[in-house]
Amino acid sequence: MNWCQPEFAFLIKWLKGVNWYRLNRTLHRDVGYFCIGFAIIFAVSGIAVNHVADWNPNYAVEQQVQAVDDRGWITLEDGQIAQNMLKTFALQQPVKSTFWKSQYKFEVFLDGGDALQWDRKASQVTYADVEPRVILQALNRLHLNETRNAWVYFSDMFAGMLIFLALSALFMVKGKHGPKKPKSMILMGLGVVIPIFFLLI
Known part of the structure; x- marks a missing residue:
């Protein structure tokens, strides 16, 4: 391959004329703007999913408890017991x-x-009134890749852009205030040490 050919010479000349520092800043800025929506989706849903042991991120559950005179219930058919339970809270939903x-x-699940x-x-x-958290539910579906397969590729693209943002930030x-200064090195080191610390404890 002859790098002295006119087309290669033009390319080399063009590459030498590029202001890489400015190009990096421009790309970092534009990619950062594009990632805002993705970042909010994954951050909010990530917090919700991380605390799944403390609350239900997909549904809001409000419970009501009512004492009942259940003498004789145990002799009834399951369907009759379910109807008595519905009457306790004056509910009309069909039994699922x-x-x-x-x-x-004894548990009864209702439509809805x-x-x-x-x-x-x-x-x-006990009556559990279950209401979906519509926005969080949608964000969680995206975070956990429970939508169309195409979303997996967008998620991978977002991951790649995060890697670019991390590396381009060095320049x-x-x-x-550059990356070789002590403060910068300490901050970068902490970003590596903290995850390792939690893996080891």
């Missing part, structure tokens, strides 16, 4: 399914996601 969770707990539980020992019925600033 029923089952005995244990010897003393709500549920009822009869506790024989405590003689009480954003010159002089006393």
Whole structure:
């Protein structure tokens, strides 16, 4: 390959004339703007999913407990017990399914996601009013790749852009605030050490 050919000579001349520092800053800025929406989606849903042990990120559940006179209920068919439980809270939703969770707990699932539980020992019925967290639910579906397969490619693209933003940031600033200065090295080091620390403890 002859690098002295006119087309290669033009390319080499063009590459030498590029202001790489300015180009890096421009790309870092534009890619950063493009990533704002992705970053908010993954950050908000990430916080929600991280605390799944403390709350339900997809549904808001409000519970009501009512004491009942359940004498004789145990002799009834499951469907009749379910109707008695519905009457306790004056509910009209159709029953989706029923089952005995244990010897003393009977559960009823209603259309729409709500549920009822009869506790024989405590003689009480609990009603769980379930409402979807529409926005969070949608964000969580994106975060967990529960949508179309095409979203996987967008997620991969976002990951690649984050890598670019991290690396291009090293060349954003010159002089006393550059990446070779002690403060910059310490901050970069912390970004590596902290994840390793949590892996080891």
